[in-house]
Amino acid sequence: MPVHPAHQLTATALELAQPQPDPAAHLLQACLQICRVLGAAAACGLLAPHAARPAVTAGTTPHAHHLAKADLKTQRGPASDCLRAQHHQPAAHLDHPLARLRWPTWSRRAQEHGFTAATGLVLHHRGAGLGAITVLSAEPQPPDPVQRAAAELLAQAAAAGLHAQQQLHAALERCRQLEGALSSRVLIEQAKGIVAERLRITPDAAFLLLRGHARSRRQPLRELAHSIIAGTPFPASPA
Numbered sequence: 001m002p003v004h005p006a007h008q009l010t011a012t013a014l015e016l017a018q019p020q021p022d023p024a025a026h027l028l029q030a031c032l033q034i035c036r037v038l039g040a041a042a043a044c045g046l047l048a049p050h051a052a053r054p055a056v057t058a059g060t061t062p063h064a065h066h067l068a069k070a071d072l073k074t075q076r077g078p079a080s081d082c083l084r085a086q087h088h089q090p091a092a093h094l095d096h097p098l099a100r101l102r103w104p105t106w107s108r109r110a111q112e113h114g115f116t117a118a119t120g121l122v123l124h125h126r127g128a129g130l131g132a133i134t135v136l137s138a139e140p141q142p143p144d145p146v147q148r149a150a151a152e153l154l155a156q157a158a159a160a161g162l163h164a165q166q167q168l169h170a171a172l173e174r175c176r177q178l179e180g181a182l183s184s185r186v187l188i189e190q191a192k193g194i195v196a197e198r199l200r201i202t203p204d205a206a207f208l209l210l211r212g213h214a215r216s217r218r219q220p221l222r223e224l225a226h227s228i229i230a231g232t233p234f235p236a237s238p239a
Helices: 006-016 021-036 062-074 076-084 097-102 104-111 145-199 204-215 221-229
Strands: 042-047 056-059 088-091 117-125 126-135
Touching: 006 021, 006 145, 006 221, 021 042, 021 056, 021 117, 021 126, 021 145, 042 062, 042 076, 056 062, 062 076, 062 104, 062 126, 076 088, 076 117, 076 126, 076 204, 088 097, 097 104, 126 145, 145 204, 204 221
Parallel strands: none
Antiparallel strands: 042 056, 042 126, 088 117, 117 126
């Protein structure tokens, strides 16, 4: 039984909206799907730098990927314009004087690779531009409005997936930090007990000794606690 185009579009959008561990692969998948919907010759994209990673580029062909890298390097290309304006860019003929003025190097390279027009789609989610996709055409006519709306839907879905992945990464990083803090706390509490028993002082006084000793040696308190648990003698005394 053939799949209805609307059902296929929905399935594709849901797939792009899922968080993926590899942002480059996620971006490439979005480029491929948008390229397919529009019947375009190629597509390329870039993701803005994030706290967890540098900027990312992708392209459905080697030439398209080269154009994504050029856009990122010069900051003068359709994707860069999308990120600055925070909205989609209409189809632009690359031989038009305005395109040559806006993207002098990029438009020339795109034409050298056989592309005649470019359309920009911003990957926008909850007030933030996460990246952009440039659709490259070998024909000068603009895309059909229905196809354009479908492509914008897929761009929105891809942005949702990328945002979800960023949130998931931040949550996992926070969990790692909390686990590290808990582990350090356990080590320090054990070291406090050992020092308190050896020197016959209170746990609070033992902690002050540990902290003062670590600071005087510019040694992490966790490292000092670990060495004491391992059996290293503690040189401090109650006095």
